[in-house]
Amino acid sequence: MKSNKLILIILFATFFASCDSELEIDPRQNEDATVTLSTESGIMNILTGAYATAADGDVYGGRILTSADLLAQTGITATTDFRWRGTFAECRQMYSKTMLVNNGFVQQIYTRNYQIINAANTVIENIDKVQDPAKRATMVAEATFLKSLAYFDLVRFYAKPYEAGQANSQLGVVIRPNAIYDFTTDLAKERSTVSEVYALIITGLNLAYTDLPEDNSFYADKYAAKALLARVYLQQGNYPAARDAAHEVIENSGRTLSTKYANAFNHDVNQSEDIFAIQITKQTGENEVTNLYASENNGGRGGDIEIRST
Amino acid sequence: MRIKFKHFLSVLFVLFVQLIFAQESTLTGKVTDMGGLPIPGANIIVKGTTISAQTNFDGEFTINAHRGQILVVSFVGMKTVEVAAATSMLIKLNDASNQLETVVVVGYGTQSKKKLTDNIARVTAKDIQQIPVSNVQNALVGKLAGVQITQTNGKVDGGINIRVRGAASISAGTQPLYVLDGIPLVTTNESSNGAPTNPLLTLSPNEIESIDVLKDASSAAIYGARGANGVVLITTKRGKEGKGTFSINLSQGVSQATNKRKWLNADQYIELFTEASINGLGDAAEAEDTFEFLAQGTDWRNREVDTDWQDTAFQDGYNTDADFSVSGGDAKTRYFFSGAYNNTTGIINSNALERITARSNVSHKISDRFTAGMNLSFSRSQIDRVQDDNSFTTPLQAVAQSPLSPARLADGTANPNTLYANYLLAIDNSFWKTLMRRVTGKVYGEFKILPSLKANSDFSYDLLSQTEDAWSGRNAPFMATDGEVFATSVNNETYIYSNYLTFDKTFGEKHDVNVVAGMEFNKFNRRFQSVTSIYFPNDSFQTVDGGAEVNAGSGNETDYTFVSQFGRLTYSFADKYIFKASIRRDGSSRFGKNERFGTFPAFSAGWILSEESFLKDNTTLTFLKLKGSWGKLGNAELGNFASRQLFGSNPYNLKSGLSFAQAGNDNLTWEKSTQIDFGVEFALLNKISIEADYYKKNTDGLLFSVPLSISSGATSINQNIGEVQSSGVEFTLNTKNIDSDNLKWNTSFNITTNESEVISMPNNNKDIVGTFTINRVGENISSFYLVEYAGVDPANGDALFVKNTINTDGSLDKSTTNDYAVAKRVISGNPFPTLMAGLTNTINYKGIDFSFTFQGEWGASIYNSAGIYQSVAADYFDNQTIDQLDRWQNPGDITNVPQARLYGSNGTGASTRFLDKSDFVRLRNLTLGYSLSGNAIKELGMTSVRLYATGVNLLTFTNYSGYDPEARRDDTGIGEEFYSTPPARTIALGVNINF
Structure with a gap:
């Protein structure tokens, strides 16, 4: 019967109708890496993204500061007014100097700093997508500044300290000179020495100082590089160099001391004292310092870190 | 010939009369x-x-x-x-409950159980109806061999974990695929507060006709890339030809926690902490200072306040269930309408669920050849939720508070100055309402092209729409912005379009052939948005518009599609020799572009020996069948874009930014699982039927987030690498013990064993170590990996640990040390049970029916990750469990609890001290019913009235020291508990009336 055959044909047609094109779907909240790396705006956004990573609570959004505070105390309540009273085991371990290998905060400081380094390397290697040569120089200088900042914190947290006047051949941290695009290969690398890492930091900051403009809104500028250099020299015990670098920032950067000490803190925008600050707003960035120090009314956990007053 | 006319007339007359009659x-x-x-x-x-x-x-x-x-x-x-x-x-x-005559639902069709070569476990409506639990999965416990159903905890919205035949994965999804009337259901957890919600809460048990769980490769392979964890087919009720029936069911129940733990009272708290302060710090000053603060002005020395915080967190729960259904039909039309209402108040303070569901299933035979129908259901559930287990304000964390702290101040407001944030402040000053609305529908048509060939076309739509409204007032804990409202809205939409042909014919009376071939297209879209606002004028403004500043918002969308073709051939010869083959080809947008499509074949065979001449008339061995199956399945639960290298939005100070988000792998694809099954089924004397099966599932190409060298800038990459194996034995016994006129007694018993082992892993089989678990080759999946606790040194009260370091000869050093850092972690237990059993007895005597189900699980352990706060002999001011009073006090004391030392970290390292075996046997359901008879019922037009009393979780037998072997944390972790709510013990009375 003709109608039967027709029905059968239609059925087979719908049956094996290929909807294979429906399988090509793109994510909507993320973008394929090849697309990002091929445009100028993509590269500029990666640089901003590096600052955003730095604003994460694991690093300059607080835990670098609080971890340093916790490590610096004796941990014996009888001899210090700084007490850890919170429940985070990770912080308790830092306070009592009994850090375990699976301490998540320790891992995250390491992870985020290397994310900053890889983002910075990506910007430097793909800078040819940016048209304006002046902009290129500034962006490369900013990326280099961020790299030095990240390496500086890494080498202070994860390696034995720099000893003034020594060769400093003790193990530092891994140096990644190039961006990594293919993660399916073996990426293991040896640690470099502390002296190699410091050499890299100082070279980077000098380049940044040369190429950064004097005023770069809230991003890194010339004097941010110089101020960081002063701290690096201080850490190395190179006091004359530290003094000179600091002096230049004090004289020439245009920043001044706050008229009242308290006014220097708790702001959404840079104040007169701020040479370089990671911007934390309600919408972006985190504030782990407030989280651990402040009372509940002020947005904290109620004093996980307690400064004893009596 | 003379015809006698008279005779002729009488014959006519007789015939005539006969015809009339x-x-x-x-x-x-x-x-x-x-x-x-x-x-x-x-x-x-x-x-x-x-x-x-x-x-x-x-x-x-x-x-x-x-x-x-x-x-x-x-x-x-x-x-x-x-x-x-x-x-x-x-x-x-005759009773249709004869096991062998039943029909089971397989993918895209049905098959008689007698001739089944697959392994499918089945429950029907009478097994699951009228059990007072708020979700359907809870009613299946203990009734299905090979299916382990674990309630996560006792919150009404608590999730359920179902493992079919052990684990087939580590990092990709582990839950089976749920298919409702042919529609794969969305079962993603859409909760924004850390604890999952269960989308299957939207189903009401009274709509369900049967649940068939496809356990082996041969049955599940028709679902291809999504079948590796098993498939749960849920079939809703249809009407039947005949007079319409109307039935209603009403029940009311009361619930309590199955178990509460014992904590210190004020006396014991003061005693233990004073001692701890002296031991740890030299004097009692620290403890007494803290007591002063906690007492908030009350006289703690005279025990003026002795708060039982645990009691405030628990409350009596209530369940109300009311449902009705109308079903009937004639030769052409069949219908089933139902509606249900459920109101459950949880056993935890401020946790409640209210749900209405409605369903309409109609089918109509338009012509001899063409039948069309529509199933449509709607469900609305409103849940008052509590925070996830890791929040300070989850009610059960109140056990950490000190008994010296008053719960409320003199004016009735919650005490804000407690050791930890007072959850009563959260209950008084905040709410979290989740509303789930679900519409699921299917329009279908069946056309008989030839008597033996029919075509089916189904179009289905499933919409899960969920909104959450979370308000916190100015006095809520951690409130620094004068109030906050967080509102979310998410829509999950699924479209499914499937067409298949079925050919069913018997050739020459001996050759039964059934062929199914078809295609299916599945498209899913999820759209999410949320908004947060802060700074409210006062607590009466509880919506986003009341806030002065909208300070956060988000919105995102994601999609996936599956395109599939499938086919199945079933052939049986003389009802004795059966052979089945199936194949499915799946393609999905989720897989990497080099590995888009996969093919999943399966074969099974069976031999019904009892049909052979030498056994056919045997009266003892009434049924004997051997069967075996082999097949390949896939697990596609890997996230929608896991194979791509991606950058994501990461803004800085309100400027847009992009950061590296995911390392890509173009070869990423589904996990592949190969499963074999051998089984025997036999029946003796028509009274005893036994099924025994051996199964082995190997899954390779496991989806692993393989760790990378962190200094590369990415921490991990998704790869298919690694293999696990799950194997075991299932045994089911059904007996008709007594089958007389007045008394019937049936028993059903099932037992399942399971070993799930890691066979290989990435990075040359390097261990993957988690917080408390490890995946190591040759060991159980996610085994516990902890330092071994060795008790207490009688000389000085130090906590001791077994060193477990490796000696020069390769053996482990089992000597003890009091230095936690020296002790090494070892494999210490299994978070999943290795033996599960269920026993159901049903007794009918005249009008009385009585049934009960026991369930048991052995071999699992639970790690209490809150043990370091709850049971550490007063290391910090959290209230302690009562067993800590057995602490070491004087040299020579033999005890398992170390000396109390405030801030001393004595025995506070994560260790087997906080790991406990969770073997248990539970009386899961017990039901006693009485069906009324008599003229009174008849006169009211009713056909039957049944009164019943039923209970859930009535008795639990266990040595587990925590709350309950089925209380685990719901935010993260495997086999961990963290202030987790125990399940509810419920007793309900009800009446069921049929008209």
Whole structure:
């Protein structure tokens, strides 16, 4: 019967109708890496993204500061007014100097700093997508500044300290000179020495100082590089160099001391004292310092870190 | 020939009379069961007509029929029979619950259980109805061999974990695929507060006709890339030909926690902490200073305040269930309508669920060849939720508070100055309401092209729409912005379009052939948005618009698609030799572009020995079947874009930014699982039936987030690498112990063993170490990996640990040390059980029915990750469990609890000190019912009334020291508990009326 055959044909047609094109779907909240790396705006956004990573609570959004505070105390309540009273085991371990290998905060400081380094390397290697040569120089200088900042914190947290006047051949941290695009290969690398890492930091900051403009809104500028250099020299015990670098920032950067000490803190925008600050707003960035120090009314956990007053 | 005219006339007359009688006779009859008990409400239909009748209360009926016609007699739960119409018929109906005569639902069709070569476990409506639990999965516990159902905890919205035949994965999804009337359901957890919500809460048990769990490769392979964890087929009720029935069910129940733990009271707290302060710090000053603060002005020295915080967190729960259903039909149309209402108050303070569901299933035979129908259901659930287990304000974390702290101040407001944030402040000053609305529907048509060939076309739509409204007032804990409102809205939409042809024919009376071939297209979209606002004028403004500043918002969308073709061939010869083959080809947008498509074949075979001549007439061994199957399945639960290298939005100071988000792998694809199954089924004396199966599932290409060298800038990459194996034995025994006229007693017993082992892993089989678990080759998946606790040094009260370091000869050093950092972690337990059993007994005596189900699990352990706060002999001011009073005090004391030392970290390292075996046996359900009989019922038009009392989780037998072996944390972790709520013990009374 003709109608039967027709029905059968239609059925087979719908049956094996290929909807294979429906399988090509793109994510909507993320973008394929090849697309990002091929445009100028993509590269500029990666640089901003590096600052955003730095604003994460694991690093300059607080835990670098609080971890340093916790490590610096004796941990014996009888001899210090700084007490850890919170429940985070990770912080308790830092306070009592009994850090375990699976301490998540320790891992995250390491992870985020290397994310900053890889983002910075990506910007430097793909800078040819940016048209304006002046902009290129500034962006490369900013990326280099961020790299030095990240390496500086890494080498202070994860390696034995720099000893003034020594060769400093003790193990530092891994140096990644190039961006990594293919993660399916073996990426293991040896640690470099502390002296190699410091050499890299100082070279980077000098380049940044040369190429950064004097005023770069809230991003890194010339004097941010110089101020960081002063701290690096201080850490190395190179006091004359530290003094000179600091002096230049004090004289020439245009920043001044706050008229009242308290006014220097708790702001959404840079104040007169701020040479370089990671911007934390309600919408972006985190504030782990407030989280651990402040009372509940002020947005904290109620004093996980307690400064004893009596 | 002279024809005698008179004779001729009389013959005519007789014939004439006979014809008249034949056309207008009324026949009578009686319908009973095999024991002679009358069956009221049985349907009798004259075949080929619309004439029908129903039996009365005594089982008697009269019907307009004449000899030569066939009467079709049917009753729910009984096998339908056809009898030749006669006068004074006595029709006996047989129970359809004979295991072998049942029909099971397989993918895209049905099959008789007798000839099944797959392994499918089944429950029907009568096994799961009228059990007072808020979600359907809870009613299946203990009834299905090979299916482990674990309640996560006792919150009403608590999730359920179902593992079919052990684990088939580590990092990709582990839950089975749920298919409702052919529609794969969305089961993603859409909760924004850390604890999952269970989208299957939207199903009401009263709509369900049967649940078939496809356990082996041969059955599940028809679902291809999504079948590796098993498939749960849920079939809703249809109408049946016959007079319409109307039934209602009402029940009311009361719940409590199955178990509460014992904590220190004020006396004991003061005693233990004073001692700890002296031991740890030299004097009692620190403890007494803290007591002063906690007491908030009350006289702690005289124990003025002794708060039982645990009691404030628990409350009596209530369940109300009311449902109705209408079902019926005639030769052409069948219908089923139902509605249900459930109101559950949880056993935890401020946790409640209110749900309405409605369903309409209609099908109509438009012509001899063409049937069309529509199933449509709607469900609305409103849940008052509590925070996830890791939040300070989850009610059960109140056990950490000190008994010296008053719960409320003199004016009735919650005390804000407690050791930890007072959850009563959260309850008084915040809420979290989740509303789930679900519409699921299917339009289908079936066209008979030839008598043996039919075509089905189904179009289905599933919409899960969920909104969350979370308000926190100015006095809520951690509130620094004068109030906050967080509102979310998410829509999950699924479209499914499937077409398949079915060919079913018997050739030469011996060759039964059934072929199914078809395609399916599945498209899913999820759209999410949320908004947060802060700074409110006062607590009466509880919506986003009341806030002065909208300080956060988000919105995102994601999609996936599956395109599939499938086919299945079933062939049986003389009902003795059975062979089945199936294949499915799946493609999905989720897989990497080099590995888009996969093919999943499966084969199974069976031999029904009891049909062979040498066994056919054997009266002892009434049924014997051997079967085996092999097949490949996939697990596609990997996230929608896991194979791509991506950058994501990461803004800085309100400027847009992009950061590296995911390392890509173009070869990423589904996990592949190969499964074999061998089984034997036999029945003895028609009373005992046994099924035994051995299964082995190997999954390779496991989806692993393989760790990378962190200094590369990415921490991990998704790869298919690694293999696990899950194997075990399933055994099911069904017996009809007593089957007489008045008394019937049936027993059903099932037992399952399971070993899930890691076979290989990435990075050359390097261990993957988690917080408390490890995946190591040769060991159970996610084994616990902890330092071994060795008790207490009698000389000084130090906590001791076993070193477990490796000696030069390779053995482990089992000596002890009091230095936690020296001790090494070892494999210490299994978070999943290795042996599970269920036992159900059903007894019917005259009008009384009594049934109970026991469930047991052995081999698992639970790690209490809150142990470092709860049971550490007063290391910090959290209230302690009562067993800490056994602490070491004087040299020579032998005890398992170390000396109390405030801030001393004595025995506070994560270790097997906080790991406990969770073996248990539980009386899961118990139901006692009585069906009323008598004229009063008849006069009201009812066919049956049943009163019943039922209980869930009535008794638990366990040595587990925590709250309950089925209380685990719901935010993260495997086999961990962290202030987790125990399940509810519920007792309910109800009535079921049929009209």
